[in-house]
Amino acid sequence: MCGIAGIVLAQNEEVNAQLIRDMNQALFHRGPDEGGVYLGAGVGLGHRRLSIIDVASGQQPMLSEDQRACIVFNGEIYNHQLLRQELIELGHHFNTTCDTEVILQGWLAWGPKVVNRLRGMFAFAIWDQAQQQVFLARDRLGIKPLYYAMLPHGELLFGSELKALQVHPQLPNELNPQAISDYFSLGYIPEPKTIFDQVYKLRPGHTLTLNQGTTSLPNSECYWDVSFAPSAASAPESSEPAEPLAQPLAQQLAQRLRDAVDIHLEAEVPLGAFLSGGVDSSAVVAMMAQLQSEPVNTCAIGFDVADFNETEFAEMVAKRYQTNHRVATVASDDFALIDKLAYFYDEPFADSSAMPTYRVCELAKQQVTVALSGDGGDELFAGYRRYQWHLREERIRRLVPEVARKPVFSLLAKAYPKADWAPKFLRAKTTFQAIARDTVEGYFHNFSIFSEAQKSELFSEQLKAQLGDYRSISVFNEHYANFDGADSLSLVQYLDLKTYLPGDILTKVDRVSMAHALEVRVPILDHELVEWSAKLPAATKLAKGVSKAILKQALEPHLPQDVLYRRKMGFAVPLCRWFRGPLKDKLHHALSSGCIAQSQLFNLDYIKQLLEQHSSGLRDHSAALWALLMFEAFLAKQQAASVTQSDSAVASALA
Structure with a gap:
């Protein structure tokens, strides 16, 4: 795990060496083991290294033997050994055993199509001297970040975090009104926007190629998207699964999860896992324990408020698999990190669970350099409670014609009092508001921090004038246009995979883990597992009110019932x-x-x-x-x- 930075000038002029060093130094926390800079004709590349694989060599920036291409890379490629063998058979020679050189040689062999062969998490830049172009790429799910901007005179900047770009004195710092609006709806700023106008995030599953001399940004290109198109084995949304669920599918899921965890275990440094006591992290630990001979290093964060504490469930798993388990308790008044969060995230970020996530990364780093996480399970297997609420609302939408539904439920929403204090099933005002909307807007409304009406009250007249007729629902509608599935559950899963997962969950973990120079891997988000799970019938994920039904069935031989079938708590703060x-x-x-x-x-x-x-x-x-x-x-x-x-x-x- 590392940090990368770069400058590509429009002309073959000399890059300011001190500037690229300063950009690189801004990412020191991401890679405190080593740092390096490459300076070429009109290009400067910087790299900070956290050594995980091939610790002795594999330094970056890395040049090809013929000096044609240079790479800076952040991430891990889990199939690098297989690709290495394929490239050797094609006549390529290797000087290291690291995955970085595999990408570099893959570029020389396959060009931009190298990304389609990579299995892992990555953000990298390759400068190809022969073609006079820079190639940027980000992994399929957005596990690793990559920011970029084009300055007015044609100078391209990029880096793993915004703070690297902000070192440049000419980086535009005007706030993006649409990003502000999105933030107060979602709590984060979705790709490709950043808080700054003219500064962007490279979208997950996208690449960007810029020829030197080009003074305007080209469009990024999509090389991967997850398909929810029904397969022959899929069932209609309304169908009820047999009792028990199709056992062969559950067995396949258990094996695929085991395989995904297995390929994430390669490291030359101490390795462990987060263990919250939830289904997903417990599943990862269970598989790790069965795949390695040494006890798994696990850690958990507890709270001194019972409603937020689930360490007893983590203890159940730790005892079952005899892990080296550590627990730290966060006091209910542990809000000392508030002033630091702005530095970690560079732009507004409103997920308060960043604080306990910071603490668990801090605890993990005392034992290990690499930690496996259970992130992604809720999105893939329908673990969020909001999915169940959404499907209930969808049933009502289908029963009541739109011509009657919108006016009737809008009127009910206005008449019903707001009841934040009540359990969710009694908060009919919010439900009526959602049902009055269409499917996508209803889902967007259900977890927006501020509705459009509330933002109209929150924002100044000046900001509203800048926004014009912009509405943040356009973020979801853009992705909805690319959805190829056939049921409502798959739709909201797809929307979360494209927005909430990279914009919130993965961003949260990347920044606070890198603040501690800790690499976090997410085996549940192995893209082959993601592609397979997207084809599962919706009824196997939400079955008779049970979320993650097929995942829980697959894990019954591996985890206690109390862990699998308890009420979901989440990683929240009071x-x-x-x-x-x-x-x-x-x-x-x-x-x-x-x-x-x-x-x-x-x-x-x-x-x-x-x-x-x-x-x-x-x-x-x-x-x-x-x-x-x-x-x-x-x-x-x-x-x-x-x-x-x-x-x-x-x-x-x-x-």
């Missing part, structure tokens, strides 16, 4: 209590007199209303207030960076 207790004063001060108040982006009277309603207990606005607090932290970071840059400019002028 925000509501914090904002009415120990964080109340900090929150009110930050949102009333901080950078948000000075930004002219928001309606401060509406923010005051949110604060008062939450503090009084009238409403639970914890998610909305957290999103605002994280945006405030981002603005404060930007303001501090501007002051630092100004001071540096003055110092340079006086020197």
Whole structure:
């Protein structure tokens, strides 16, 4: 696991060597073991290395023997040994045993199609001197990040994190109004946008090729997408699975999961796993324990609030497989990380579970350099409770004609009181609002932090004028246009795989793990397992109210029933209590007199209303207030960076 950075000039001029070194240094935390820079005609590449495979060699940037091509690479290729043998048979010679050289030789053999042969997580850049072009690529699911921007005079910048690009003094820093709108809907900024106008994330499953001399950004090209098109074995959405579920499918799933975990175990450094006590992380640990002779190193984070603590279930799995298990307890007032999150994420990021994720990475790093995670199981096997709610709403949509549904349920939504304090099944206002919408908009509405109506109250007139008629639902509609499945469950799974998974879950883990120089691998997101699971009938994933039904059946021989069939808890923090207790004063001060108040982006009277309603207990606005607090932290970071840059400019002028 590493960090990469680069500059490609429009002309064969000399790259500012100190600038590429500074960009590289900004990523030191991602690769503290080694660092290197390549300088060529009109190009500079930087690399920070966290040594995992072929520790003795494999340094980057790596040049081909004929000096034609140079690569910087972040990630792991799990089929590199098979590809190496294929390339040797084609006449290629290798000087290392690392996966980096396999990609480089693969480029020389297959060109851009090399990405189709890679099995793993990756973001890389290859400078091809002979073709005078740079090739950028990102893995299929977006496990590894890659940012890029084109400066007005045709200079391409790229890097693993925004902070590497921000080192460049000419990087545009104007905020993107659409990204702001998306953030307050989703809690993150979806690909390809970033918080900055003219700065982008490379989409998962995409590549970008730029010929030197080109002064405008070409469109990225998609090389992979997951298909939910029904196969011959698929059943209609309404069908009920047999009791028990088709055993051959469950057995296949167990074997495929085992194979995916197996290929993720290669490392020359200590390796372990996160063990939350949930189904997905427990499944990964169970497979690891059966594949290696040494006890698995596992770690878990507990909370001193019972409603948020699931370590007892992690202990069940740890005892069953005799793992080297470590647990750390996070106090309910452990919010010291709030001011650091803006630095880790570079742009607004409102998933509060980033804090316990940071702590579990901190704990893991004390034992290991590589940790396997269970991320991806909820998206692949329908583990989120919102999927069940969505299907219930879909049944009503199908029963009531649209001509009657929209006016009737819109009227009911207006008449029904808002009841944040009540259990979800009593929050009919939110349900009525969702049913009045179409399928995609209803799903989008169900987990939006702020609805479009609420954003209209939150945003200033200036920001609303900049947004014009833009609506964040367009993010989902764009992906919906590419969906090839036939049922409602597959649709929302697809939408999550394209948005929530890379934008929130994988971003969250990448930044806080890299903050500790810890590599996190996600075997459930092995693309071959993803492709296979997408073809499973919807009724095998949600069966008679049981989420992840086929996964749980597949794991029955491997995990305790109490772990498999308990109520899902999630990895949350007690925000509501914090904002009415120990964080109340900090929150009110930050949102009333901080950078948000000075930004002219928001309606401060509406923010005051949110604060008062939450503090009084009238409403639970914890998610909305957290999103605002994280945006405030981002603005404060930007303001501090501007002051630092100004001071540096003055110092340079006086020197």
